[in-house]
Amino acid sequence: MTDSPVLELRDVQKSFGSVVALRSGTISVDGGSIHALVGENGAGKSTLVKIVAGLYQRDAGVFRLRGEAVDFSSTAQSKAAGVAVIYQEPTLFPDLSVTENIFMGRQPTSRFGRIDRKAMRHEVERLFTRLGVLIDPDRPAEGLSIADQQVIEIAKAVSLDASLLIMDEPTAALSGIEVERLFTIARSLRDEGRALIFISHRFDEVFALCDTVTVMRDGAYIATSAIADTTVDAIVRQMVGREITELFPKQPAEIGEPLLEVEHLTSPGVFQDISFTVRAGEIVGLAGLVGAGRSEVARAVFGVDPYSAGTVKLKGRIVPSGRPTAAMRAGLALVPEDRRKQGLVVESGVGQNITLAIRRRLTKFGLLTQRAENRAAREWASRLEVKTHALDTVAATLSGGNQQKVVLAKWLATEPTVLIIDEPTRGIDVGTKSEVHRLLSELAGRGMGILMISSELPEVLGMADRVLVMREGRLTADIARAEATSENVMHAATHAPEHAR
Numbered sequence: 001m002t003d004s005p006v007l008e009l010r011d012v013q014k015s016f017g018s019v020v021a022l023r024s025g026t027i028s029v030d031g032g033s034i035h036a037l038v039g040e041n042g043a044g045k046s047t048l049v050k051i052v053a054g055l056y057q058r059d060a061g062v063f064r065l066r067g068e069a070v071d072f073s074s075t076a077q078s079k080a081a082g083v084a085v086i087y088q089e090p091t092l093f094p095d096l097s098v099t100e101n102i103f104m105g106r107q108p109t110s111r112f113g114r115i116d117r118k119a120m121r122h123e124v125e126r127l128f129t130r131l132g133v134l135i136d137p138d139r140p141a142e143g144l145s146i147a148d149q150q151v152i153e154i155a156k157a158v159s160l161d162a163s164l165l166i167m168d169e170p171t172a173a174l175s176g177i178e179v180e181r182l183f184t185i186a187r188s189l190r191d192e193g194r195a196l197i198f199i200s201h202r203f204d205e206v207f208a209l210c211d212t213v214t215v216m217r218d219g220a221y222i223a224t225s226a227i228a229d230t231t232v233d234a235i236v237r238q239m240v241g242r243e244i245t246e247l248f249p250k251q252p253a254e255i256g257e258p259l260l261e262v263e264h265l266t267s268p269g270v271f272q273d274i275s276f277t278v279r280a281g282e283i284v285g286l287a288g289l290v291g292a293g294r295s296e297v298a299r300a301v302f303g304v305d306p307y308s309a310g311t312v313k314l315k316g317r318i319v320p321s322g323r324p325t326a327a328m329r330a331g332l333a334l335v336p337e338d339r340r341k342q343g344l345v346v347e348s349g350v351g352q353n354i355t356l357a358i359r360r361r362l363t364k365f366g367l368l369t370q371r372a373e374n375r376a377a378r379e380w381a382s383r384l385e386v387k388t389h390a391l392d393t394v395a396a397t398l399s400g401g402n403q404q405k406v407v408l409a410k411w412l413a414t415e416p417t418v419l420i421i422d423e424p425t426r427g428i429d430v431g432t433k434s435e436v437h438r439l440l441s442e443l444a445g446r447g448m449g450i451l452m453i454s455s456e457l458p459e460v461l462g463m464a465d466r467v468l469v470m471r472e473g474r475l476t477a478d479i480a481r482a483e484a485t486s487e488n489v490m491h492a493a494t495h496a497p498e499h500a501r
């Protein structure tokens with residue numbers, strides 16, 4: 001038994017060509033503790049994690065596990081040394097069962113060299129009981145919610161008996177209850193003496209879960225503090241190196257004519273009888289719990305998913321059902337929830353991604369001029385502070401948050417009449433968050449109508465002129481900005497509406 005930290009990194013460096021991703025990665029994580037790692041998009045958090053995971057090799061610096069210097073040239077080696085990582089994007093094999101995924105690459109074999117399914121099943125049941133998980137071990141991973149996929153990754157980590165568990169933004173796509181379940185599991189692993197690293201852009205979670213916090217900025221270590229001795233403001237200052245004043249700077253805008261009119265929209269079993277209007281200059285917030293049907297309504301309005309009854313009108317004209325291209329031409333834009341999956345061409349350059357939806361507009365006499373494309377791409381990349389070396393950098397190599405900004409830029413560049421934006425700041429750091437809010441406010445000020453789906457109550461309350469609330473596929477409230485409070489919004493999100501008032 002030693003007193004060495006489970007993980008110790010000092011001045012670890014990593015470059016990709018001319019891009020320095022990590023300048024001085026420094027962190028020391030003790031057993032029996034949960035250590036938060038925070039920093040802006042592109043600060044180097046995921047790069048640091050990938051070095052510990054054996055996915056990347058460091059160029060320089062100290063890397064010790066339980067006091068011993070290590071050098072991993074593969075993920076198999078880091079796994080064998082007791083490191084388990086839950087990545088920003090889940091990595092399960094969709095065709096394999098839950099059990100097979102947990103035992104991927106290390107199936108127990110019987111005496112005759114056959115895979116011992118019974119032993120695997122038994123072990124998974126034991127694990128799930130211990131972690132309080134209610135997932136069918138025999139079902140395929142395909143179709144599992146992101147929350148369940150993460151729980152399975154954790155079960156896998158526990159079954160490997162990992163002494164260091166790293167979670168890279170595990171909660172970005174989880175609802176409140178799912179976050180609680182994850183935290184309960186994390187705390188019990190800590191209490192068993194394991195070391196955990198938790199990466200998140202949500203400070204409330206960092207403060208609720210972690211014991212210690214390390215802040216990074218521009219690839220470098222800035223500071224480590226005990227959670228008990230620091231504050232959100234102090235951490236934010238260390239992260240961005242400047243004061244962030246207003247988080248939700250929605251300016252009052254003149255509310256004009258109705259732009260988007262949705263009437264009695266219905267998709268059986270998904271949402272019922274949804275009617276609302278978004279006016280020029282207005283930001284309408286759509287609040288509710290994860291699973292209430294908000295993203296489904298957005299997708300139907302934009303024509304990605306069909307609906308069986310109801311109408312969608314933009315500036316008084318019917319937007320045809322089930323035809324996103326027509327919706328786009330009519331002046332609608334939808335920035336989807338899962339931006340990395342639904343909006344990004346990872347193998348294309350940053351600039352190309354940004355101009356993807358405005359190619360037609362930039363084309364003159366059948367020619368897309370490179371200059372016009374570059375100018376548009378540069379403008380939007382800088383307005384959203386996309387951290388990239390060059391506009392032809394492949395989108396796949398951007399940090400998670402910066403990939404999201406690229407998709408945001410792509411849709412904002414279309415300058416739509418009505419912008420539907422699903423979770424606008426999920427996975428985006430504080431500095432950019434206030435930038436995105438300022439931008440939305442500015443767009444509304446210029447007469448755009450904005451429908452903003454958000455699970456973050458402060459964001460909804462701070463940004464929306466009007467708050468719609470959905471619960472189990474129905475609209476349960478329509479509250480003006482002045483009347484909206486976290487209590488009445490939460491109440492509408494969790495209670496059946498009272499009758500005929």
Ligand SMILES: Nc1ncnc2c1ncn2[C@@H]1O[C@H](COP(=O)(O)OP(=O)(O)OP(=O)(O)O)[C@@H](O)[C@H]1O
Nearest residue numbers: 016021041042043044045046047397398399400401
């Ligand atoms: N394989 C790669 N090739 C080139 N550049 C890379 C590669 N991986 C990371 N980078 C760059 O290194 C920097 C740090 O990225 P990293 O993913 O570590 O950030 P992060 O702190 O995890 O950000 P986020 O909060 O957005 O997830 C970024 O500028 C990114 O573009």
Ligand SMILES: [Mg+2]
Nearest residue numbers: 045046399400
């Ligand atoms: Mg990251």
